[in-house]
Amino acid sequence: ETVMTQSPATLSVSPGERATLSCRASQSVTNNLAWYQHKAGQAPRLLIYGASTRATGIPARFSGSGSGTEFTLSISSLQSEDFAVYYCQQYNDWPPWTFGQGTKLEIK
Amino acid sequence: EVQLVESGGGLVTPGRSLRLSCIGSGFTFGDYAMSWFRQAPGKGLEWISFIRSKAHTGTTEYAASVKGRFTISRDDSKSIAYLQMNSLKAEDTAVYFCSRALRTAVAGVKYYFDYWGQGTRVTVSS
Numbered sequence: 001e002t003v004m005t006q007s008p009a010t011l012s013v014s015p016g017e018r019a020t021l022s023c024r025a026s027q028s029v030t031n032n033l034a035w036y037q038h039k040a041g042q043a044p045r046l047l048i049y050g051a052s053t054r055a056t057g058i059p060a061r062f063s064g065s066g067s068g069t070e071f072t073l074s075i076s077s078l079q080s081e082d083f084a085v086y087y088c089q090q091y092n093d094w095p096p097w098t099f100g101q102g103t104k105l106e107i108k
Numbered sequence: 109e110v111q112l113v114e115s116g117g118g119l120v121t122p123g124r125s126l127r128l129s130c131i132g133s134g135f136t137f138g139d140y141a142m143s144w145f146r147q148a149p150g151k152g153l154e155w156i157s158f159i160r161s162k163a164h165t166g167t168t169e170y171a172a173s174v175k176g177r178f179t180i181s182r183d184d185s186k187s188i189a190y191l192q193m194n195s196l197k198a199e200d201t202a203v204y205f206c207s208r209a210l211r212t213a214v215a216g217v218k219y220y221f222d223y224w225g226q227g228t229r230v231t232v233s234s
Contacts (some may be wrong), residue, residue, distance in 0.1 A: 034220045036153075043112075043224040044153065044205065055222060087153055091220045095169040097143075097155040 002026055002093045006086075006100030012108040015078050021103045023071040023088035032092035035064055035073045038102075039084045047086075048073065075105075083107050110134040110223045112206050117228030120196055128191040128228060130206030138162060138184035141209035141219055144191045146202035147227070154202075157191060158209065158219070174200075196232045203227040 003026040013019045023033070031051040038044040046055040048064035051071060061076045075082055088100045116128040130142065143158040157180040158169040168180050179192040189206055207221040 030215070032218050032220075038153070041226070043226045044207075045224070046220070046222045049210075049220050049222075089153075089220075091218050094219065095155070095158065096171050097158075097219075097221075099153045099155075102152045 001096060002029060002090050002098050004088055004090055004098050004100040006088055006103050008103060009101070010104045010106060012106050013078055014108045015080060017078055017108075019075045019078055019082075019105055021073040021075075021086055021105070023066075023073070023100050025069045025071075025090055027093070028068045029090040029092035031067045032090060033064075033066070033071050034089045034091060035062075036087045036089065037082075037084045038087060044087070078105075080107075110208065112208065112223055112225035114204060114206050114225045114228040117204065117230045119231045119233065121234050122197055122232055124196055125192070125194045126196060126230060128193065128204055128206075128230075130189040130191075130225060132187045132189070132208065135208070137182075137187035141211060142180075142182060142189040143207050143209050143219075143221060144180060144189075145205045145207060145221075145224075146200075146230075147205070148199070148202040151202075153205075159189065161211075164211070193230070196230075198232050201230060201232045203229050 005024045007022045033051045035048040036044045052064045063074045065072050085102045111133045141160045156171045159180045177195045181190045205227045207224045209219040212218045
Protein backbone atom coordinates (compact mmCIF):
# COMPACT_ATOMS: atom_id res chain seq x y z
CA GLU A 1 0.00 0.00 0.00
CA THR A 2 1.26 3.46 -0.92
CA VAL A 3 1.27 5.80 2.07
CA MET A 4 0.65 9.48 1.34
CA THR A 5 1.94 12.17 3.69
CA GLN A 6 0.88 15.81 3.49
CA SER A 7 2.52 18.83 5.03
CA PRO A 8 1.88 21.02 6.82
CA ALA A 9 -1.20 19.82 8.72
CA THR A 10 -2.41 23.43 8.97
CA LEU A 11 -1.38 26.39 6.86
CA SER A 12 -2.31 29.96 7.77
CA VAL A 13 -2.23 32.38 4.86
CA SER A 14 -3.69 35.83 4.28
CA PRO A 15 -6.19 36.44 1.45
CA GLY A 16 -4.40 37.50 -1.69
CA GLU A 17 -1.23 35.65 -0.73
CA ARG A 18 0.09 32.39 -2.20
CA ALA A 19 -0.29 28.97 -0.55
CA THR A 20 1.95 25.99 -1.20
CA LEU A 21 0.89 22.53 -0.01
CA SER A 22 3.10 19.43 -0.14
CA CYS A 23 2.39 15.74 -0.60
CA ARG A 24 4.83 12.86 -0.48
CA ALA A 25 4.29 9.24 -1.54
CA SER A 26 6.04 6.29 0.11
CA GLN A 27 6.86 4.93 -3.34
CA SER A 28 6.66 6.32 -6.85
CA VAL A 29 3.15 6.98 -8.14
CA THR A 30 4.55 8.46 -11.40
CA ASN A 31 2.06 11.25 -12.16
CA ASN A 32 -1.06 9.41 -10.97
CA LEU A 33 -1.83 11.95 -8.28
CA ALA A 34 -5.00 13.96 -7.66
CA TRP A 35 -5.78 16.90 -5.38
CA TYR A 36 -9.19 17.51 -3.82
CA GLN A 37 -10.72 20.43 -1.96
CA HIS A 38 -13.19 19.60 0.78
CA LYS A 39 -15.39 21.89 2.82
CA ALA A 40 -17.47 20.64 5.73
CA GLY A 41 -20.91 19.47 4.65
CA GLN A 42 -20.04 19.60 0.97
CA ALA A 43 -18.93 17.16 -1.70
CA PRO A 44 -15.17 16.84 -2.19
CA ARG A 45 -14.13 18.66 -5.34
CA LEU A 46 -11.53 17.39 -7.78
CA LEU A 47 -9.00 20.14 -8.47
CA ILE A 48 -6.06 18.44 -10.17
CA TYR A 49 -5.44 15.04 -11.75
CA GLY A 50 -2.39 13.65 -13.48
CA ALA A 51 -0.40 15.69 -10.94
CA SER A 52 -0.75 18.90 -12.94
CA THR A 53 -3.95 18.95 -15.05
CA ARG A 54 -6.73 21.14 -13.76
CA ALA A 55 -10.15 19.53 -13.67
CA THR A 56 -13.11 21.06 -15.49
CA GLY A 57 -14.04 24.48 -14.17
CA ILE A 58 -11.09 24.85 -11.79
CA PRO A 59 -9.63 28.36 -11.78
CA ALA A 60 -6.13 28.93 -13.11
CA ARG A 61 -4.92 30.09 -9.69
CA PHE A 62 -4.77 26.38 -8.75
CA SER A 63 -1.71 24.56 -10.08
CA GLY A 64 -0.13 21.21 -9.41
CA SER A 65 3.39 19.98 -9.97
CA GLY A 66 5.68 17.07 -9.23
CA SER A 67 6.13 13.44 -10.18
CA GLY A 68 7.36 10.25 -8.60
CA THR A 69 7.12 10.81 -4.86
CA GLU A 70 7.03 14.60 -4.36
CA PHE A 71 4.08 16.80 -5.30
CA THR A 72 2.95 20.34 -4.73
CA LEU A 73 -0.38 22.16 -4.95
CA SER A 74 -0.06 25.91 -5.29
CA ILE A 75 -2.87 28.41 -4.96
CA SER A 76 -1.94 31.89 -6.07
CA SER A 77 -3.78 34.94 -4.74
CA LEU A 78 -6.02 33.17 -2.22
CA GLN A 79 -9.72 33.94 -2.33
CA SER A 80 -12.09 33.60 0.63
CA GLU A 81 -13.67 30.51 -0.92
CA ASP A 82 -10.30 28.73 -1.06
CA PHE A 83 -10.06 28.20 2.69
CA ALA A 84 -10.80 24.51 3.12
CA VAL A 85 -9.11 21.16 3.66
CA TYR A 86 -7.02 19.82 0.78
CA TYR A 87 -6.23 16.16 0.18
CA CYS A 88 -3.81 14.47 -2.19
CA GLN A 89 -4.68 11.00 -3.44
CA GLN A 90 -2.67 8.48 -5.40
CA TYR A 91 -4.33 6.30 -8.03
CA ASN A 92 -1.24 4.55 -9.37
CA ASP A 93 -1.18 1.56 -7.05
CA TRP A 94 -4.75 0.35 -6.42
CA PRO A 95 -6.59 -0.96 -4.63
CA PRO A 96 -6.51 0.69 -2.22
CA TRP A 97 -6.64 4.28 -3.37
CA THR A 98 -4.92 6.22 -0.60
CA PHE A 99 -5.13 9.80 0.62
CA GLY A 100 -2.88 12.04 2.59
CA GLN A 101 -4.20 13.09 5.97
CA GLY A 102 -5.12 16.53 4.64
CA THR A 103 -3.90 20.11 4.97
CA LYS A 104 -6.25 22.62 6.52
CA LEU A 105 -5.84 25.99 4.82
CA GLU A 106 -7.01 28.69 7.19
CA ILE A 107 -7.23 32.45 7.10
CA LYS A 108 -4.35 34.22 8.77
CA GLU B 109 -24.87 18.69 -14.90
CA VAL B 110 -23.43 15.63 -13.19
CA GLN B 111 -25.01 14.99 -9.81
CA LEU B 112 -24.61 12.25 -7.22
CA VAL B 113 -26.98 12.04 -4.26
CA GLU B 114 -26.48 9.60 -1.40
CA SER B 115 -29.20 8.41 0.93
CA GLY B 116 -29.91 5.71 3.47
CA GLY B 117 -27.76 6.85 6.37
CA GLY B 118 -28.93 6.98 9.95
CA LEU B 119 -28.44 5.69 13.48
CA VAL B 120 -27.99 1.94 13.82
CA THR B 121 -26.95 -0.33 16.68
CA PRO B 122 -23.74 -2.36 16.46
CA GLY B 123 -24.12 -5.63 14.59
CA ARG B 124 -27.05 -4.41 12.50
CA SER B 125 -27.19 -3.64 8.77
CA LEU B 126 -27.80 -0.61 6.60
CA ARG B 127 -28.01 -0.07 2.87
CA LEU B 128 -26.82 3.16 1.29
CA SER B 129 -27.89 4.34 -2.15
CA CYS B 130 -26.23 6.71 -4.57
CA ILE B 131 -28.30 7.97 -7.48
CA GLY B 132 -26.52 9.56 -10.40
CA SER B 133 -27.85 11.97 -12.98
CA GLY B 134 -26.52 14.08 -15.82
CA PHE B 135 -24.41 11.27 -17.28
CA THR B 136 -24.75 7.72 -18.63
CA PHE B 137 -24.42 5.92 -15.33
CA GLY B 138 -23.65 2.50 -16.78
CA ASP B 139 -20.58 3.80 -18.60
CA TYR B 140 -18.72 4.56 -15.38
CA ALA B 141 -17.14 2.76 -12.48
CA MET B 142 -18.37 3.95 -9.09
CA SER B 143 -16.84 4.04 -5.66
CA TRP B 144 -17.67 4.67 -2.01
CA PHE B 145 -15.55 6.59 0.45
CA ARG B 146 -16.05 7.64 4.05
CA GLN B 147 -14.87 10.23 6.53
CA ALA B 148 -14.95 9.35 10.19
CA PRO B 149 -15.38 12.22 12.70
CA GLY B 150 -12.21 14.31 12.83
CA LYS B 151 -10.48 12.11 10.27
CA GLY B 152 -9.59 12.29 6.59
CA LEU B 153 -11.03 10.58 3.54
CA GLU B 154 -10.87 6.80 3.26
CA TRP B 155 -11.65 4.70 0.17
CA ILE B 156 -13.79 1.66 0.99
CA SER B 157 -15.35 0.10 -2.11
CA PHE B 158 -15.30 0.17 -5.92
CA ILE B 159 -17.29 -1.38 -8.74
CA ARG B 160 -16.27 -1.40 -12.38
CA SER B 161 -18.69 -0.72 -15.18
CA LYS B 162 -20.26 -3.80 -16.73
CA ALA B 163 -18.29 -3.12 -19.93
CA HIS B 164 -15.15 -3.65 -17.83
CA THR B 165 -16.38 -6.77 -16.03
CA GLY B 166 -18.46 -5.14 -13.27
CA THR B 167 -16.16 -6.64 -10.65
CA THR B 168 -15.58 -5.15 -7.23
CA GLU B 169 -12.81 -4.14 -4.83
CA TYR B 170 -12.90 -3.55 -1.08
CA ALA B 171 -10.72 -2.01 1.57
CA ALA B 172 -9.45 -4.44 4.19
CA SER B 173 -11.45 -2.58 6.86
CA VAL B 174 -14.79 -3.54 5.27
CA LYS B 175 -14.05 -6.67 3.24
CA GLY B 176 -16.47 -9.46 4.08
CA ARG B 177 -18.95 -7.07 5.73
CA PHE B 178 -19.78 -4.54 2.99
CA THR B 179 -21.04 -5.25 -0.53
CA ILE B 180 -21.15 -2.78 -3.39
CA SER B 181 -23.56 -3.29 -6.27
CA ARG B 182 -25.15 -1.33 -9.05
CA ASP B 183 -28.45 -1.10 -10.94
CA ASP B 184 -27.67 0.72 -14.15
CA SER B 185 -31.33 0.74 -15.20
CA LYS B 186 -32.01 3.00 -12.20
CA SER B 187 -28.63 4.81 -12.19
CA ILE B 188 -28.03 3.70 -8.60
CA ALA B 189 -25.01 2.33 -6.78
CA TYR B 190 -25.60 0.59 -3.47
CA LEU B 191 -23.48 -0.13 -0.44
CA GLN B 192 -24.86 -2.92 1.74
CA MET B 193 -23.25 -2.66 5.16
CA ASN B 194 -23.57 -5.65 7.49
CA SER B 195 -22.19 -6.36 10.96
CA LEU B 196 -21.72 -2.67 11.59
CA LYS B 197 -19.22 -1.53 14.20
CA ALA B 198 -18.78 1.72 16.09
CA GLU B 199 -15.71 2.44 13.96
CA ASP B 200 -17.92 2.48 10.84
CA THR B 201 -19.42 5.75 12.09
CA ALA B 202 -18.71 8.26 9.34
CA VAL B 203 -20.08 10.33 6.51
CA TYR B 204 -20.24 8.12 3.42
CA PHE B 205 -19.64 9.57 -0.03
CA CYS B 206 -20.12 8.06 -3.45
CA SER B 207 -18.05 9.10 -6.41
CA ARG B 208 -17.83 8.59 -10.14
CA ALA B 209 -14.58 7.05 -11.36
CA LEU B 210 -12.85 8.07 -14.57
CA ARG B 211 -10.85 5.35 -16.29
CA THR B 212 -7.53 6.02 -17.93
CA ALA B 213 -5.43 3.44 -19.76
CA VAL B 214 -2.35 5.36 -20.86
CA ALA B 215 0.14 3.29 -18.87
CA GLY B 216 -1.95 0.58 -17.26
CA VAL B 217 -5.54 0.97 -16.11
CA LYS B 218 -6.03 3.70 -13.54
CA TYR B 219 -9.13 5.29 -12.05
CA TYR B 220 -9.51 8.68 -10.41
CA PHE B 221 -12.64 10.31 -9.04
CA ASP B 222 -14.13 13.38 -10.65
CA TYR B 223 -17.59 13.90 -9.14
CA TRP B 224 -18.70 13.26 -5.59
CA GLY B 225 -21.93 13.47 -3.66
CA GLN B 226 -22.42 15.46 -0.46
CA GLY B 227 -22.54 12.35 1.65
CA THR B 228 -24.88 10.58 4.04
CA ARG B 229 -24.13 10.21 7.73
CA VAL B 230 -24.00 6.81 9.41
CA THR B 231 -23.82 6.53 13.17
CA VAL B 232 -23.26 3.14 14.78
CA SER B 233 -24.04 3.31 18.47
CA SER B 234 -25.99 1.48 21.12
